[in-house]
Amino acid sequence: MKRKSMIALALASTMLLSACSSSNGASDTTNSSSNSSSSTTNATNNSENTTSEPDSSHPSYLNMDSQFPIVNEPITLTVMVSQGAVQGDFEDIYVFQQYEEMTGINIEWINVPSGVRSERINLAMNDVGNMPDIFLKMNISSVNQLQYGDDGAILDLSQANLLETYAPNFYSFMEDNPNVKQSQTSPNGEIYSLPAAVDSPATKINRKIFINQTWLDNLGLAQPVTYEDWYNVLYAFKYDDPNGNGIQDEIPLTQSAGNLTSMFQGMWGLGNRGIHHTSFDIDETTGSVRHIKTADEYREVLEYIHKLYTDGLIDPEFLTYNDQKASALVSNDQLGVYLNTNLAMLPKEAEEHFVGIEAAPMGPNGDQVWSFMRSSLHSTGAFIISSECEYPEAALQWVDYFFSDEGMLFYHYGVEGETYIQTDDGYEFMPYILDRMDEGKSYDEAIADITPYGYGNNPTVMKAPYFAGAEEDPIPSQAAANLLPYTPDEVWPFFNYTIEENKIITDINSPINSYTTQKTAEFIMGQTPINDDTWKEYVDTVYAMGLEQVLEVYEAAYARIK
């Protein structure tokens, strides 16, 4: 509390000083030069007319005459940044080296290995008087933002038109995407971070179904659409030797239990508020929040998947699913259906066989929801300014460029002719960078000293053609276009919980999630048969664990964004 009031005071005095130095600067310029720029004239006018534009309060250290450099004289900002496994020192990343020259802002990097991220954030946030200016790519959760914000460690960006004035690109993105604003606004109304955002169907639809078209062709089958088609196609994949080697070695479908239910739940209308809340959506008949995992429709989903399992149409080892395993199956031409965001985890030959499904699976009542849909927010907490930052305006201008089209391209690809070239399809890295993959480097390694975007949580927008992710390759991109018509009209953003609500989510909903996850696997495999008695016992157990309290939290959080 004490800390918070000191910050408020400090900010007020900064603004006062800024206003003074701005008018001083204006008169200095007028005195020293007869060719005073229009912005100087404006500033002079504004200082005389208090009802006019807010420009008069720009701090004098900012260069307001052009986009770059951001500052009149070089300044230094300390930035704590999360470092992925193959990411070297951020000091050596090409994009940021260039950006120092463009902006006049020297960055002192504090590289933090991603594995110790949480501890280092906590230490830094409590290191009063010695905090970094900025936390970048640190993926700080909403509830932690609220705690640190409440403690006065984080600058509240909702005050004094800070975003509107110094982050206009982000501000307009937020205005155009209300769910981003909802996700970024704390229950107390304050805004603590800029997020990692997405703005293309290929990245928003975080999982697509890819089906082995070669196998369909070999068997003379059409793409499946209805729940019956799906059963029949998976059955043929299993028993009709689609890979033509004369032995039954095919795995029609492999995926984790959670993704299997999410993949098929839309056939019974579940998951109608997108993928950020895998256990909750809206019961359209009542308008109330619904717990998906105890809904009657979920029982039907489980019965369907249980039948697939019993008839051998799902990998019997689905509980230990991982992408490496799927990749090995594809190498051996043994996999029929693959669910992921793109094909990058699979060997190259996957592109010869797999296509995106043409329509979302349709259930017995015509339901056809594709719930793997993100809001425009990929992850929060990508960029945070500490309350000790002396140059918050410059820090905002520094990050805001990455929310412009030009800045998105720069962040992801660097500089044309130096690190990327423009092609008919968009942009690609220069051959000297891509060639590193021939030397055995992964894509992430190959680009690690060029751009900072590996490992996600970047304060920018993932949007084609300015983003280079494998989601934008032709096959995943087409898959996303096919599924887009079936995605929910209203996608819930991440919810922001009060500290009390968050305690309920942690103490009650997390154990419920563990229990429903365990029972889901048991129901699919038949370890617990699905009948009226077992289902009632399961549902009763979840309620006894405190589901009503969690539903109340959800209703409250949902009400805040409505």
Ligand SMILES: [Ca+2]
């Ligand atoms: Ca075979």
